[in-house]
Amino acid sequence: MKNKSGRPRKSALNEAAAGNKNGRRRQNLKATRNEAAASNASEDRLSKLPNDLLLNILERVDTLDAIRTCILSKQLLKLPTMLSRFYLTFSRKQVFRTNRAVAHVADNILSTRSPKVTISELKIRFVLLPDVSLTIGRFVARAMATQKVGTAEFEIVTKKRHDLCSSDDLLQFGKQLNDLFGACPRAFAGLTSLWLQNMRFGELDIPNILSTCKRLEYLRLTRCDSGFHSVLQVEHDQLVEIEVDQGKFERVELICLPKLQRLTYDNWFSSEDPLYFGFVPQLSKLSLVKTGIRSDKTLELSQLLANVPSIGDLCLDFGSEKIWILPECPKLLKPALNKLQHVNLEHLPEGCDLAWTMFILEAAPSLKELCITVWDHWCIMITNKELRKKYCFCEKADVKWKPYALISSTRIWLSSPSTGSNPTAILCDTLGVLWNMRLI
Numbered sequence: 001m002k003n004k005s006g007r008p009r010k011s012a013l014n015e016a017a018a019g020n021k022n023g024r025r026r027q028n029l030k031a032t033r034n035e036a037a038a039s040n041a042s043e044d045r046l047s048k049l050p051n052d053l054l055l056n057i058l059e060r061v062d063t064l065d066a067i068r069t070c071i072l073s074k075q076l077l078k079l080p081t082m083l084s085r086f087y088l089t090f091s092r093k094q095v096f097r098t099n100r101a102v103a104h105v106a107d108n109i110l111s112t113r114s115p116k117v118t119i120s121e122l123k124i125r126f127v128l129l130p131d132v133s134l135t136i137g138r139f140v141a142r143a144m145a146t147q148k149v150g151t152a153e154f155e156i157v158t159k160k161r162h163d164l165c166s167s168d169d170l171l172q173f174g175k176q177l178n179d180l181f182g183a184c185p186r187a188f189a190g191l192t193s194l195w196l197q198n199m200r201f202g203e204l205d206i207p208n209i210l211s212t213c214k215r216l217e218y219l220r221l222t223r224c225d226s227g228f229h230s231v232l233q234v235e236h237d238q239l240v241e242i243e244v245d246q247g248k249f250e251r252v253e254l255i256c257l258p259k260l261q262r263l264t265y266d267n268w269f270s271s272e273d274p275l276y277f278g279f280v281p282q283l284s285k286l287s288l289v290k291t292g293i294r295s296d297k298t299l300e301l302s303q304l305l306a307n308v309p310s311i312g313d314l315c316l317d318f319g320s321e322k323i324w325i326l327p328e329c330p331k332l333l334k335p336a337l338n339k340l341q342h343v344n345l346e347h348l349p350e351g352c353d354l355a356w357t358m359f360i361l362e363a364a365p366s367l368k369e370l371c372i373t374v375w376d377h378w379c380i381m382i383t384n385k386e387l388r389k390k391y392c393f394c395e396k397a398d399v400k401w402k403p404y405a406l407i408s409s410t411r412i413w414l415s416s417p418s419t420g421s422n423p424t425a426i427l428c429d430t431l432g433v434l435w436n437m438r439l440i
Helices: 010-048 051-058 063-070 076-082 092-112 130-146 167-183 185-189 205-212 354-363 385-390 423-431
Strands: 085-088 119-127 149-157 193-200 218-225 230-235 241-245 249-256 262-266 275-279 285-289 313-317 342-348 369-374 411-415 437-439
Touching (some): 051 063, 051 076, 063 076, 063 085, 063 092, 076 092, 085 092, 092 119, 092 130, 130 149, 130 167, 167 193, 167 205, 185 205, 205 218, 205 230, 241 249, 342 354, 354 369
Parallel strands (some): 085 119, 119 149, 149 193, 218 241, 241 262, 262 285, 285 313, 313 342, 411 437
């Protein structure tokens, strides 16, 4: 209807607007119903999957994420207690909230699951906070006592990064770890892997922990020690692999480790030989990483490895700085390298004459492969001249070595990722003819 002026009446406009609103409401309601139907269909498809397949999927992600997924369906809610693998980790940015979530998960799942279901793998990474850590330790101890547990791993970090830690902080963190260990010895007794970071212990603390962790196969100590120039003595029947990163030990003594196969020592702080090898009959892989300065001792492999004739894989990383290995007479070195098959010489400084590396070839009759990486890694090097002088970094200098006969059956791989020079040509000019050479 129109009024005298020819315009539509207000009532007609209101009716049209109401009709449009009702139309939009019907469309929104229809869309909502479609979304609900799609969600129900998706939930139905998920619920129809067999439990074995669902568990296989859930065990591939962090357990906290798996639990969040299980909230989607009533059928899925029972699955967390059926998991055989647990990965409980944290984000340092959300340290307090996430650690409490880890503790809550440990409380609810490990205390309510059926003991008939074996825990094949239990990995927990958490921040060392007294109350929360104690909760985690107690529930893990209960799981160890009441259920079958295969591999069990603790990775324990501190609330402060190492570059923010004072000596007092390191001592405090070491004490907190000892308190946790004293309160929950059964949790540690069942561990097969332990990684500790940023802690300073008493002289006997680490040996005491190892004596309780009788199942331990893997041990890693990152920036852990017992004070400057302390000595770490290690004895254990089951340890297979040890990694020590940047501790202030004067020396690490491997007294008796009958099953030890792999050892990594990264940046020691010692004026003498950093390692002592006692009874380590199965040690086959040794990795030494050191960014050397002028005062660092040059190591003699014939002495360092005198008690370890079983080394088959040797990796030496020089951090693009000082060469801290002394070339030796092959006759002296041969007993120690008799079984050596693979050698990696990583981050040799650019411009260094590579002829000195050949003493390894001559002393290792079983050697199959020698890989050499020549690289001034500017991302990790100190390049400021004043700072290099202050921290006693060396100026580049060649290592003197008198070449002998070269073994022709060895493959030599060379790499120089940051320079345009050709290390193959450099080495050939120095040594003459090489067989089976590859450039990587």
